[in-house]
Amino acid sequence: MKTRPFSIYLLKQDFNSSNALMESHSLQEAVEATQLPEGAILYILDAQPKRPWWRDYFGVQEDLWQNLKGALLFLPIGQRCFALSFGQVFHHLKDEAYEYDFGLRVTLNSLDPNELKSADMLEPGSARRKRTQVPISTELTYLDFDGNSEIIKSLTGKIKIEYSDLFTTATGSASLKISMKITPDMLTARCESLLSLYESNSYKDVFPNIQNIVPVKDPTEIGRLDALLLDEFKNPNGNVMMALPDIVDYRDDTCCMFDGPAGRSNIYPDISMEAFYNYLGSDYDFSTITLTQLKASRVVLTDVEGTCGRSYSLYRSLIFDVHARDEQVLYHFNEGDWYKAQTNFVERLKSYLDAKCETTNLCAYNHDAVHNGKAVYSEGNYNAAIPVWKNHFICLDQTDISPAGSSNIEPCDLYSVLDDPQAKSRYRAFLYHIKISTRSSNLSHLFNQGVNSIELIELEETSREKMKSLVTARLGADQQDIYLKPFDHSDFKVIFGIITDKDPMAKSSNLPLFSKISLMRNMQRLDLMRVPCALTFIPDESPTKGAHDRLPQFYVEVYPTNNNGTEIRAHPGQGLDTTVSIKRCPSALKEAAVGKIFRISLRKDDNNSLYSHHTWQYEEVN
Numbered sequence: 178m179k180t181r182p183f184s185i186y187l188l189k190q191d192f193n194s195s196n197a198l199m200e201s202h203s204l205q206e207a208v209e210a211t212q213l214p215e216g217a218i219l220y221i222l223d224a225q226p227k228r229p230w231w232r233d234y235f236g237v238q239e240d241l242w243q244n245l246k247g248a249l250l251f252l253p254i255g256q257r258c259f260a261l262s263f264g265q266v267f268h269h270l271k272d273e274a275y276e277y278d279f280g281l282r283v284t285l286n287s288l289d290p291n292e293l294k295s296a297d298m299l300e301p302g303s304a305r306r307k308r309t310q311v312p313i314s315t316e317l318t319y320l321d322f323d324g325n326s327e328i329i330k331s332l333t334g335k336i337k338i339e340y341s342d343l344f345t346t347a348t349g350s351a352s353l354k355i356s357m358k359i360t361p362d363m364l365t366a367r368c369e370s371l372l373s374l375y376e377s378n379s380y381k382d383v384f385p386n387i388q389n390i391v392p393v394k395d396p397t398e399i400g401r402l403d404a405l406l407l408d409e410f411k412n413p414n415g416n417v418m419m420a421l422p423d424i425v426d427y428r429d430d431t432c433c434m435f436d437g438p439a440g441r442s443n444i445y446p447d448i449s450m451e452a453f454y455n456y457l458g459s460d461y462d463f464s465t466i467t468l469t470q471l472k473a474s475r476v477v478l479t480d481v482e483g484t485c486g487r488s489y490s491l492y493r494s495l496i497f498d499v500h501a502r503d504e505q506v507l508y509h510f511n512e513g514d515w516y517k518a519q520t521n522f523v524e525r526l527k528s529y530l531d532a533k534c535e536t537t538n539l540c541a542y543n544h545d546a547v548h549n550g551k552a553v554y555s556e557g558n559y560n561a562a563i564p565v566w567k568n569h570f571i572c573l574d575q576t577d578i579s580p581a582g583s584s585n586i587e588p589c590d591l592y593s594v595l596d597d598p599q600a601k602s603r604y605r606a607f608l609y610h611i612k613i614s615t616r617s618s619n620l621s622h623l624f625n626q627g628v629n630s631i632e633l634i635e636l637e638e639t640s641r642e643k644m645k646s647l648v649t650a651r652l653g654a655d656q657q658d659i660y661l662k663p664f665d666h667s668d669f670k671v672i673f674g675i676i677t678d679k680d681p682m683a684k685s686s687n688l689p690l691f692s693k694i695s696l697m698r699n700m701q702r703l704d705l706m707r708v709p710c711a712l713t714f715i716p717d718e719s720p721t722k723g724a725h726d727r728l729p730q731f732y733v734e735v736y737p738t739n740n741n742g743t744e745i746r747a748h749p750g751q752g753l754d755t756t757v758s759i760k761r762c763p764s765a766l767k768e769a770a771v772g773k774i775f776r777i778s779l780r781k782d783d784n785n786s787l788y789s790h791h792t793w794q795y796e797e798v799n
Contacts, residue, residue, distance in 0.1 A: 436464065681714040
């Protein structure tokens with residue numbers, strides 16, 4: 178008997194052959210199949226042959242055709258129903274019809290934990306995906322899996338001896354992909370065994386950390402959670418936060434505009450939910466907001482003048498936690514996806530991080546930069562001001578200790594040295610890494626930077642010497658000996674300082690889930706290196722930064738040029754020079770017909786010449 182490949186799905190309760198297929202499916206019931214298991218129904222795909230696209234593309238003269246065939250077998254087992262897919266036909270199943278953890282759970286329950294071959298993993302906080310494969314079977318530890326920060330997407334390996342009569346190897350995710358030597362009449366008994374494996378929780382003993390956090394893929398469950406998110410979003414004093422799915426550097430004078438239910442907003446120096454609610458206005462009827470509007474609305478990065486950069490879906494920029502009733506889990510929404518975290522894992526995470534929290538010894542933040550009369554956050558201003566406030570600090574912001582040929586790595590933002598009887602050198606060096614806001618993407622970058630810099634200082638002679646040179650260049654001669662002593666025995670301490678208006682007494686509860694996961698992973702790395710570390714919250718006492726108007730708008734007109742082209746000049750009657758061409762206008766204006774009039778934002782450069790920008794809004798007047 179030959180070994181045959183099977184791809185097996187378990188349908189949810191109340192789904193079977195009558196309601197699991199999409200309405201638009203093109204499958205036909207096979208009414209003349211003679212060897213079906215009892216009660217089974219077989220649907221087949223018998224598509225018309227098509228020529229491969231590359232035949233005409235390359236001018237192939239041979240008479241070539243592609244035949245697409247496949248089948249779906251619906252097999253009832255007690256009160257449940259399986260769908261066995263042959264060929265590429267599984268996509269005819271409704272998304273909400275099958276269990277999304279079936280393949281992975283059966284695999285976890287049946288695999289020998291010491292005979293694993295490969296794993297697909299995801300680190301959701303940074304969206305980093307990886308596949309680890311080994312030439313010989315091994316255990317999960319050697320597949321480089323971190324149960325505290327990563328999610329297992331699929332797993333492949335050898336089966337335990339007690340299940341070897343079912344199949345020899347398995348790969349599981351949503352479906353179970355296995356190879357079996359089996360006749361059709363044996364499928365019913367085999368699927369009964371698979372159902373028992375799916376319902377077993379024995380994998381939790383063998384892989385205790387493997388499902389600390391898992392993605393939610395079931396559309397029905399996602400719909401229920403999205404409804405909870407929307408309800409909370411309608412409450413301006415709720416628990417929904419905003420964090421762009423990107424790293425935002427406030428030293429670039431980053432602001433934002435919103436493009437949503439109330440049109441294009443003014444410019445906001447703070448990217449936050451408070452800014453979005455301010456944009457909607459106090460008289461806005463929040464009960465009218467829909468999920469479709471959240472997904473259609475955009476957060477647009479700008480500079481102080483309103484020059485647009487990248488934009489992001491508002492929906493994907495939200496962060497939200499919800500505790501499920503009667504479940505020991507926390508549901509977390511991040512970058513447009515839902516995740517389910519075990520409550521005991523979340524509690525262990527909080528316990529570890531809260532013990533690392535310390536009261537800050539830095540001054541409060543009130544160091545905004547001013548650009549064109551507008552206040553914006555500035556980490557650079559804050560870091561530069563600290564040595565003036567207390568002269569035992571050194572500012573190393575925007576410096577570099579990376580080895581030749583590597584990308585820049587900042588050693589820290591602030592550096593100081595204090596007496597410490599516990600240090601071998603009797604002095605402890607403190608490396609502060611500062612970040613404004615508790616937003617997820619920013620913080621994961623911050624935490625990684627803190628560990629990477631210490632590793633370079635301890636392991637790379639070139640980096641260590643660069644660091645020493647940076648320190649000595651900022652000191653008087655009488656202090657150099659003290660400030661360099663910690664390098665002799667690596668007497669360092671890393672402190673992550675977060676500027677926020679949140680209550681420091683809330684400790685790690687101020688951070689989004691994936692920021693906490695990233696922080697714990699990096700702090701554990703520092704623990705292994707025997708480098709003390711801490712998390713501290715720095716009060717944000719800067720003035721509230723409301724929206725400021727976009728650039729003033731003027732009327733401009735399309736004029737002809739001598740070379741049969743066009744140029745844009747100011748329309749008469751506005752006090753502007755109507756004889757000079759306006760620079761850097763959007764291409765749509767340059768391509769418009771002569772005589773067209775537009776309303777657009779304008780500025781003057783140092784030579785008093787008028788200019789616009791291709792990202793600035795404009796409006797056609799006639």
